[in-house]
Amino acid sequence: xxxxxxxxxxxxxxxxLAAPVVAEEDIAMPNMKWSFDKIFGTYDLxxxxxxxxxxxxxxxxxxxxxxxxxxxxxxxxxxxEQIKAIAAGVTVPQGVDDQGAPKEGPATAAxxxxxxxxxxxxARAANGGALPPDLSLIVxxxxxxxxxxxxxxxxxxxxxxxxxxxxxMYYNKMFPGHQIGMPQPLQDGTVEYTxxxxxxxxxxxxxxxxxxxxxxNPELVERKQMGVRVILFLVFMTGITYAxxxxxxxxxx
Ligand code: HEC
Numbered sequence: 001x002x003x004x005x006x007x008x009x010x011x012x013x014x015x016x017l018a019a020p021v022v023a024e025e026d027i028a029m030p031n032m033k034w035s036f037d038k039i040f041g042t043y044d045l046x047x048x049x050x051x052x053x054x055x056x057x058x059x060x061x062x063x064x065x066x067x068x069x070x071x072x073x074x075x076x077x078x079x080x081e082q083i084k085a086i087a088a089g090v091t092v093p094q095g096v097d098d099q100g101a102p103k104e105g106p107a108t109a110a111x112x113x114x115x116x117x118x119x120x121x122x123a124r125a126a127n128g129g130a131l132p133p134d135l136s137l138i139v140x141x142x143x144x145x146x147x148x149x150x151x152x153x154x155x156x157x158x159x160x161x162x163x164x165x166x167x168x169m170y171y172n173k174m175f176p177g178h179q180i181g182m183p184q185p186l187q188d189g190t191v192e193y194t195x196x197x198x199x200x201x202x203x204x205x206x207x208x209x210x211x212x213x214x215x216x217n218p219e220l221v222e223r224k225q226m227g228v229r230v231i232l233f234l235v236f237m238t239g240i241t242y243a244x245x246x247x248x249x250x251x252x253x
Contacts, residue, residue, distance in 0.1 A: 051211025067136035130181025153205035
């Protein structure tokens with residue numbers, strides 16, 4: 001009995017000792033307000049459009065979005081002429097010419113978003129060995145989703161003294177292990193917004209996350225609306241069923 005008690009006390013003490021170490025590693029996930037949260041939430045299209053601007057001006061220098069085509073941008077409220085103009089401003093590979101040499105030309109609405117690198121090897125070579133992941137579905141692929149990506153964008157801080165950094169890595173408080181191969185992509189004033197919105201780091205991060213969330217879940221709003229309709233239908237059917245039951249059994253006493 002005495003032995004058991006000693007063991008239990010030891011386990012308890014070890015738990016107490018271990019607890020602060022775990023707590024230190026546990027960086028709080030930001031808990032931001034998103035236009036697309038909650039059951040009636042919808043994407044703030046102006047924010048998504050600004051986010052697309054952030055993506056194209058900044059992130060697209062390193063990250064692909066292979067599942068996206070320029071025509072998809074109608075989903076954030078861009079008009080066909082605007083989409084055409086955006087695509088026409090981008091030069092993409094277009095098969096080969098008569099001599100078999102690779103050809104390039106302006107993209108069209110049907111083109112895939114332009115990838116910054118020809119392949120993963122080229123992408124790694126340009127990024128000190130780290131591979132910038134495709135951002136098409138990144139919001140769904142990371143625990144914490146929009147809040148995590150927002151935290152990552154705003155999480156570049158000086159490394160704590162004594163933290164050993166490897167060459168070519170950057171300290172980020174949100175990234176697991178805190179050493180990331182991506183230099184801080186956004187700062188205050190990185191992009192110029194034409195709609196008068198402040199271009200603070202927070203705003204740019206919030207906008208690009210809104211865009212990436214839409215890209216990963218473009219049908220989210222329809223799905224929610226469908227859910228609400230299904231619930232209304234079920235409530236209605238329950239009422240009908242109850243009324244019919246009352247009617248059918250009304251003669252039985
Ligand atoms: C200079 C190139 C560069 C730019 C510009 C850049 N990134 Fe990255 N990004 C990288 C690299 C390289 C990695 C992989 C880092 C690693 O695995 O250590 C990365 C990783 C990421 C990740 C994945 C992090 C994780 O949890 O694995 C996200 C999300 C991301 N970037 C978003 C963005 C967004 C959004 C922008 C634009 C605002 C952007 N990046 C701009 C190079 C870049």
